[in-house]
Amino acid sequence: MKLHEYQAKELFTRYGIPTQRGVMITRPEEIDGLDLRYPVVVKAQVLVGGRGKAGGIKLAATPAEARGHARTILGMSITGEVVRRLLVAEAADIKSEYYLAFTLDREVRRFVAIASAAGGIAIEEVARTAPERIVQHHVDPFIGFQPFHARELGTRVGLREGRLTAFAGIAASLYRLAVQEEAELAEINPLAATDGALVAVDAKVILDDSAAFRHPDRPPTEEETELERAARQAELSYVELDGDLAIIGNGAGLVMSTLDVVAQFGGRPANFLDVGGGATTENMAAALAIALRKPGVQALLINIFGGITRCDDIARAIVARPLEVPVAVRLTGTNEEEGRRILQAAGIRAFTDAEEAAREAVGLSRASGGPRSE
Ligand code: GDP
Ligand code: MN
Numbered sequence: 001m002k003l004h005e006y007q008a009k010e011l012f013t014r015y016g017i018p019t020q021r022g023v024m025i026t027r028p029e030e031i032d033g034l035d036l037r038y039p040v041v042v043k044a045q046v047l048v049g050g051r052g053k054a055g056g057i058k059l060a061a062t063p064a065e066a067r068g069h070a071r072t073i074l075g076m077s078i079t080g081e082v083v084r085r086l087l088v089a090e091a092a093d094i095k096s097e098y099y100l101a102f103t104l105d106r107e108v109r110r111f112v113a114i115a116s117a118a119g120g121i122a123i124e125e126v127a128r129t130a131p132e133r134i135v136q137h138h139v140d141p142f143i144g145f146q147p148f149h150a151r152e153l154g155t156r157v158g159l160r161e162g163r164l165t166a167f168a169g170i171a172a173s174l175y176r177l178a179v180q181e182e183a184e185l186a187e188i189n190p191l192a193a194t195d196g197a198l199v200a201v202d203a204k205v206i207l208d209d210s211a212a213f214r215h216p217d218r219p220p221t222e223e224e225t226e227l228e229r230a231a232r233q234a235e236l237s238y239v240e241l242d243g244d245l246a247i248i249g250n251g252a253g254l255v256m257s258t259l260d261v262v263a264q265f266g267g268r269p270a271n272f273l274d275v276g277g278g279a280t281t282e283n284m285a286a287a288l289a290i291a292l293r294k295p296g297v298q299a300l301l302i303n304i305f306g307g308i309t310r311c312d313d314i315a316r317a318i319v320a321r322p323l324e325v326p327v328a329v330r331l332t333g334t335n336e337e338e339g340r341r342i343l344q345a346a347g348i349r350a351f352t353d354a355e356e357a358a359r360e361a362v363g364l365s366r367a368s369g370g371p372r373s374e
Helices: 005-014 028-033 063-073 123-129 147-156 161-180 209-214 226-233 252-264 281-293 311-319 336-345 354-367
Strands: 022-025 040-044 057-060 086-090 096-105 110-116 134-138 183-193 198-200 204-207 237-240 245-249 269-274 299-306 327-333
Touching: 005 022, 005 086, 005 161, 005 204, 022 028, 028 063, 040 063, 057 063, 063 086, 096 161, 110 147, 110 161, 134 147, 147 161, 161 183, 161 198, 204 209, 226 237, 226 281, 245 252, 245 281, 245 354, 252 269, 252 299, 252 354, 269 281, 281 299, 281 311, 299 311, 299 354, 311 327, 311 336, 327 336, 327 354
Parallel strands: 245 269, 245 299, 299 327
Antiparallel strands: 022 086, 040 057, 040 086, 096 110, 096 183, 110 134, 183 198, 183 204, 237 269
């Protein structure tokens, strides 16, 4: 999960890495109320790089100028991402730009510290044309990134005295952040030298999604819809699409093949939800609530291959609530007969064949008079 700059800078502050004071805003009028020292820098908050080159970063000497920039940048599209948020920050008086990052080197299974005295927007160019200006240090996980490692790295990029000490402190903090927050990348570009200090002018953090369960306080991603958030909290994998047939299955492979079969019959999935290999009545109830809440859903297809998951548990969840739309169910595997009996008692027919169930579901979504794609 990529963090926006303003979110990454909140993390930086928590770890003691100096950044400029700044505020995230969504409307140009908010600039008037800000308690910031001018000049400020107005920065597009999008999850792509190269914002500066794309015109998404502008300096302003007065609030009027900042408002003007805010109006220009909000709504702008940068590499396909529409700008909906801005960071307004006290501008740094930049004398020179360094680069500093920790990222996972998967080949050697270690974090690698990368630093350069040629930071800023041309760092990719430097990597290509003058790779010797970029220095690296692989971190031994048992020894960690010690102060002497940090000072050595700083020395190799040409830093001395007070600035070297500042750099070593920032590098140590950035490493701590990367490890504790379980980041795949923690990058400062530029790490700007001003008259008296080093300041993280930009911040890029990518968190390892596989570790999300250990970090319940992580910010939700901007792209997440309300239903996607509900699914994440219920520990279900959920994907939103724009058709009219809701799909629930157990197991990623089964769900993928269900999508294919639905497409083959001309159906258009509204979403799909994987309740997982060991789904319980509770998982299934949560899945039903989420899948059916999506606006525009005309029918529901449930495809369950019982293994650890028991068909009767699934059936109990289905009959436990009124279904807002017609449903087609495919149920095979563990406790299949019991599951089918429970459904039949509630007037729901259960198929054993996935294709038949899919054909029926697509027909139901059509019959309900939902939006069509022909
Ligand atoms: P990116 O283009 O998405 O990497 O965004 P950055 O935040 O790195 O900004 C790009 C460039 O804009 C920086 O390398 C700086 O040259 C310039 N810039 C950004 N913030 C400031 C600032 O506070 N003061 C000054 N003088 N320049 C800035
Ligand atoms: Mn940058």
